[in-house]
Amino acid sequence: MKKLLAATADRAARYVTAIGDRRVAPLPDDTARLEALGGPLPSGPCDPEEVLALLDDIGSPATVATTGGRYFGFVIGGTLPAALAANWLAGAWDQNAAMQVMSPVAAKFEEIVLAWTVDLLGLPSTSGAGFVTGTTMANFSALAAARTAILKRSGWNVEEDGLFEAPPIRVVVGEEVHISLLKALSMLGLGRSRVITVPADGQGRMRADALPELNEQTVVCIQAGNVNTGAFDPAKEICSRARDAGAWVHVDGAFGLWGAVSPLYAPLLEGVNAADSWAIDCHKWLNVPYDSGIAVVRESEHLRNAMALSAAYLIPSKGREPWHYTPDASRRARGIELWAAMRSLGRSGLREMIERNCRQARLFADRLRAAGFAVLNDIVLNQVLVSFGSPEETRRVIAGIQSEGTCWCGGTQWHGHTAMRVSVSGWATTDEDVERSVAAIVKIAQAVKADQQSPK
Ligand SMILES: *Cc1c(COP(=O)(O)O)cnc(C)c1O
Numbered sequence: 001m002k003k004l005l006a007a008t009a010d011r012a013a014r015y016v017t018a019i020g021d022r023r024v025a026p027l028p029d030d031t032a033r034l035e036a037l038g039g040p041l042p043s044g045p046c047d048p049e050e051v052l053a054l055l056d057d058i059g060s061p062a063t064v065a066t067t068g069g070r071y072f073g074f075v076i077g078g079t080l081p082a083a084l085a086a087n088w089l090a091g092a093w094d095q096n097a098a099m100q101v102m103s104p105v106a107a108k109f110e111e112i113v114l115a116w117t118v119d120l121l122g123l124p125s126t127s128g129a130g131f132v133t134g135t136t137m138a139n140f141s142a143l144a145a146a147r148t149a150i151l152k153r154s155g156w157n158v159e160e161d162g163l164f165e166a167p168p169i170r171v172v173v174g175e176e177v178h179i180s181l182l183k184a185l186s187m188l189g190l191g192r193s194r195v196i197t198v199p200a201d202g203q204g205r206m207r208a209d210a211l212p213e214l215n216e217q218t219v220v221c222i223q224a225g226n227v228n229t230g231a232f233d234p235a236k237e238i239c240s241r242a243r244d245a246g247a248w249v250h251v252d253g254a255f256g257l258w259g260a261v262s263p264l265y266a267p268l269l270e271g272v273n274a275a276d277s278w279a280i281d282c283h284k285w286l287n288v289p290y291d292s293g294i295a296v297v298r299e300s301e302h303l304r305n306a307m308a309l310s311a312a313y314l315i316p317s318k319g320r321e322p323w324h325y326t327p328d329a330s331r332r333a334r335g336i337e338l339w340a341a342m343r344s345l346g347r348s349g350l351r352e353m354i355e356r357n358c359r360q361a362r363l364f365a366d367r368l369r370a371a372g373f374a375v376l377n378d379i380v381l382n383q384v385l386v387s388f389g390s391p392e393e394t395r396r397v398i399a400g401i402q403s404e405g406t407c408w409c410g411g412t413q414w415h416g417h418t419a420m421r422v423s424v425s426g427w428a429t430t431d432e433d434v435e436r437s438v439a440a441i442v443k444i445a446q447a448v449k450a451d452q453q454s455p456k
Contacts, residue, residue: 004048005092011056016084019068020433023405030061069426069433070407075227075255075284075383078426083288086340090333097131097333098323107322109335116342117280117294120350121260122273128300130307130325131334134293135254138279139221140184141295141327145277145302146219146248147188152305153216159305163189170218171195174206174233176226181252202415203231203378208238214245222249224272225256228414228421230361230381232256236271249275254293255284255425259381262351265358268380277303285354285382287427288337300325357382357424360434364422367438373445376419384422388445391418393452397445406440407433 036058065071067078079087097106114129130141147169151158154167171185173195182192198206204226214220220242222233235251242249251257251272257280259265260272272278276299282292297303308324323329345353361382365375368386376385388397398411398420412421424434 004052007049008052009088011052011060012084012088015056015060016067019065020070020428022065022068024065024068024071024408025402025405026062026064027405033058034062064408067426067428069428069430070437071426072422072424072437073408073410074421075281075423075425077255077284077287078428079289080287080341080344080427082344083337083341086337087289090336093333093336095333095336097331097335098329099321100319103333106333106335107320109333109339110322111320113335113338113342114294114296117338118296120342120347121257121278121280122266122269123278123296124273124298126300127296127298128303128320128325129297130295130303130327131322131331131338132293132295132326132328133291134283135178135252135279135281136180136184136293137327138281138293138295139181139250139252140187141303141307141325142250142277142279142297143181143184143188143190143219143221144306144327145295145297146250147190148306149276149299149302150217150219150248152302167217170215172198172212172214172218172220174198174204174221174223175200176204176206176223176228177221178223178227178252178254181221203380204229205231206233206238208234208241211238211241214242214247216246218242218245218247220247220249222251222275223256224251224253224269225259225381226383227254228383228385228412228419229377230256230383231378232259232268232272232380234271235269235275239271239274243274248277251275251278253278254281256381258285258350258354259358261347262354262358264355265381282334282338282341285357285425286338286341286350287353287425288334288341292334292338295325353427354382357426357429360424360429360431361422363431363434364424364438367435368441371438371442371445376414376417382424384424385412385414385417385419386422387417387419388448389452393448394418394420396448397441400444400448401441404440404444407437409441 066076095103095106100107132138156166186192199210224232239249260269278296280294282288283290304324361384362379365379365384369375374387388394409420
């Protein structure tokens with residue numbers, strides 16, 4: 001065992017320390033070699049060291065270097081050193097985070113991390129929370145709590161009696177709602193298409209002046225951090241109108257809520273803490289390993305009512321029983337890595353990381369603008385949208401960047417434009433990474449332009 005784990009540490013260290021020197025996306029040949037890992041399952045056992053060697057020799061080259069400094073696709077983030085180390089130790093511990101009695105240490109870390117998170121983000125200190133796989137499940141869990149609470153007001157117990165014949169719930173979303181929130185609604189029986197959609201402004205912010213009438217049967221889903229532009233819905237105005245009407249406000253704050261740790265970006269989030277629930281991703285901007293997200297609910301009993309296994313399981317226990325707050329029963333102990341990430345950064349380290357990534361997003365925008373390309377959004381946070389000309393040109397530039405390998409950026413559609421999206425959300429990204437990436441992007445874009453203009 002000791003030899004195996006030491007060999008693993010060696011291989012992992014080699015992978016992580018060399019990540020800045022390799023291409024970001026694997027070559028087609030590297031992914032093709034993965035075939036060698038399949039075939040019929042061997043009839044007999046294999047030495048663990050040999051298993052590890054196969055995994056590293058064939059698997060590592062086929063990975064996407066998302067945890068390196070030059071991956072800017074989607075909104076991803078890497079893994080902080082302390083979080084990675086904690087993840088290994090947590091693997092060795094193999095704790096089941098379902099119940100206190102199964103793992104007091106896992107339960108304790110969740111309590112500590114919840115207290116730190118609400119403090120960092122300025123959320124109500126008495127909130128309850130479930131530690132889930134990501135924002136999709138955080139949205140699902142928090143909206144389940146909203147569903148429970150809203151129906152309870154009408155005397156309806158959705159956990160016992162289901163949704164058939166229940167009083168209707170009105171769900172309001174912005175035009176720029178993330179598709180995963182719609183999926184959460186679909187899984188909750190609230191329907192993707194039954195929503196009332198509020199138009200957004202040019203940056204993708206929900207227009208508070210276009211809100212429909214709200215009432216006690218309404219849940220309003222707002223966004224802190226638009227996945228394309230990074231923009232924030234006007235929480236203060238929406239929450240205050242919702243409060244007057246007795247409506248529930250849920251915040252999809254996947255990455256944007258982390259902006260609250262910096263006095264530079266906190267003003268964008270003004271009023272967000274007046275909502276009723278929040279979904280937060282940790283595998284994105286907090287830079288912990290996959291998978292990790294938190295569903296925070298102001299009045300924890302609603303989350304508990306929605307998530308407790310059944311009345312029979314509600315054996316009174318001292319303190320917080322983790323599994324009463326999540327869709328899962330058995331579950332890995334995500335709190336360990338979250339604790340390690342927060343403990344290693346401290347308040348100032350977290351703030352520095354967020355501010356650095358936002359500054360690097362502005363650097364990207366400045367450099368690309370200076371090279372003559374159009375930046376389509378106001379750079380308010382860590383997201384940059386760039387157009388390289390026609391949709392076809394932009395698509396060719398994106399494909400060129402992805403295959404060239406210096407960095408990785410993806411494509412998106414923004415208000416009728418085909419755009420490249422740059423998300424700066426990795427702890428490892430240095431200014432030099434940004435400059436190197438910009439140089440590669442500009443070179444590829446100029447080659448595409450030249451090719452487009454040359455007579456065929
Ligand atoms: C990423 C993201 C989600 C989905 O989060 P997962 O962790 O992938 O489930 C939801 N909403 C927003 C705004 C996001 O950026």
